[in-house]
Amino acid sequence: MDQRGNMKHARFADKYELSDNFSWVQSIPFILIHLSLIGIFWTGFTTEAVVICVTLYAVRVFALTGGYHRYFSHRSYKTSRFFQFILALLGSTALQRSAVWWAAKHREHHRFSDMPNDAHSPRQYGFLDSHMGWVYREARWHADLDGVSDLTKYPELMWLHKYHYVPGLVVAFLCWWFAGWSGLLAGFMLSTVLVYHVTFFVNSLAHVVGRQRYLTGDDSRNCWWIALLTFGEGWHNNHHFYSASTRQGFRWYELDISYLVLKTLSFFGIVWDLQAPPAHVLKNERSPSRLVIEKTANHLASTFSVDQMVEQVKQAWAQSNHMDELRQRARQAMSDAEAYLAEVELPYLPTLDDIKAKAQKMFARVPALDAAVERAHAKLVEMVSMRLLEEAQPQAV
Numbered sequence: 292m293d294q295r296g297n298m299k300h301a302r303f304a305d306k307y308e309l310s311d312n313f314s315w316v317q318s319i320p321f322i323l324i325h326l327s328l329i330g331i332f333w334t335g336f337t338t339e340a341v342v343i344c345v346t347l348y349a350v351r352v353f354a355l356t357g358g359y360h361r362y363f364s365h366r367s368y369k370t371s372r373f374f375q376f377i378l379a380l381l382g383s384t385a386l387q388r389s390a391v392w393w394a395a396k397h398r399e400h401h402r403f404s405d406m407p408n409d410a411h412s413p414r415q416y417g418f419l420d421s422h423m424g425w426v427y428r429e430a431r432w433h434a435d436l437d438g439v440s441d442l443t444k445y446p447e448l449m450w451l452h453k454y455h456y457v458p459g460l461v462v463a464f465l466c467w468w469f470a471g472w473s474g475l476l477a478g479f480m481l482s483t484v485l486v487y488h489v490t491f492f493v494n495s496l497a498h499v500v501g502r503q504r505y506l507t508g509d510d511s512r513n514c515w516w517i518a519l520l521t522f523g524e525g526w527h528n529n530h531h532f533y534s535a536s537t538r539q540g541f542r543w544y545e546l547d548i549s550y551l552v553l554k555t556l557s558f559f560g561i562v563w564d565l566q567a568p569p570a571h572v573l574k575n576e577r578s579p580s581r582l583v584i585e586k587t588a589n590h591l592a593s594t595f596s597v598d599q600m601v602e603q604v605k606q607a608w609a610q611s612n613h614m615d616e617l618r619q620r621a622r623q624a625m626s627d628a629e630a631y632l633a634e635v636e637l638p639y640l641p642t643l644d645d646i647k648a649k650a651q652k653m654f655a656r657v658p659a660l661d662a663a664v665e666r667a668h669a670k671l672v673e674m675v676s677m678r679l680l681e682e683a684q685p686q687a688v
């Protein structure tokens with residue numbers, strides 16, 4: 292890992308005073324579940340096993356997307372305490388820890404999306420780590436339960452939090468009991484592995500592949516095939532832009548199966564108060580907040596090498612007396628040096644057009660992108676100027 296990566300990991304570890312090293316011991320059950328699939332060569336796929344696999348995939352993907360995500364993490368609709376428990380119970384059979392833990396980590400993801408404190412950002416930690424490695428790094432799987440006090444107040448949810456692996460083990464045993472080894476391996480284990488990876492796709496791939504409709508300052512994207520596999524979660528850029536909505540497919544052609552299931556449940560009064568995106572969100576006509584512009588500008592600026600630009604400026608100035616002049620003025624007063632730097636043109640800095648071309652590849656092409664491009668340009672000028680001033684500064688004796 293490069294030095295930058297190490298620093299970020301260290302920062303995360305410092306925050307909780309926990310290790311950010313990968314724990315092989317803790318990942319053993321996850322590895323064994325994957326290895327158990329080799330057994331399917333011997334057991335084959337019985338009809339019962341296929342039915343179990345398809346059913347458990349569908350039920351658990353819904354429980355995670357409609358329950359863990361849209362209900363527990365975002366409270367985007369309401370339901371009874373009884374059905375809330377059912378959602379948490381079904382979700383826990385996917386062996387992805389409890390609804391309380393999942394929601395705590397997910398709320399953190401939205402707060403720090405693609406910043407160093409986002410435990411599973413591909414931008415920060417690379418693809419594999421954002422997909423599954425982070426779950427076995429204690430500093431990053433550690434959940435701060437203060438952020439989910441609306442959930443921890445329910446003793447039944449805290450029971451599931453404490454014994455999160457029990458419902459999954461019970462279902463695994465039932466699959467073996469009713470459908471034999473094929474039922475356990477091709478039914479339970481295979482569907483568990485599939486549910487793992489499609490859920491993880493939302494953290495990894497949905498921040499890498501697809502298109503952006505909204506400027507969110509993070510890398511969230513909309514991708515139809517991830518949406519299909521995850522029952523609607525692939526409309527991830529929509530979701531990052533307006534996470535209060537129960538529906539994540541904002542256009543009629545953006546299929547969102549979990550939403551359709553929730554809508555059906557609402558006809559029976561099982562869930563209610565489903566939230567929809569407001570008209571201005573659908574039209575995408577409002578400017579993003581200053582925070583989003585700033586976040587976008589920071590990320591854009593970070594894709595250019597300040598070290599390289601400073602070196603290029605110094606090389607270009609080698610034939611002139613600019614650097615000497617800067618040093619001389621810095622000896623008089625730093626404000627003189629700053630004024631001089633503002634007068635001379637800094638060569639080799641990316642132009643607004645250069646930055647815009649890059650921004651259009653990285654982010655949604657919305658009018659507000661221009662503001663982020665201008666901010667990124669100003670930041671680069673500021674950073675290069677700061678470095679030149681530091682070098683021109685008289686050394687303390």
Ligand SMILES: [Zn+2]
Pocket residue numbers: 360364365397401530534
């Ligand atoms: Zn979310």
Ligand SMILES: [Zn+2]
Pocket residue numbers: 400404493494498511527531
């Ligand atoms: Zn995300």
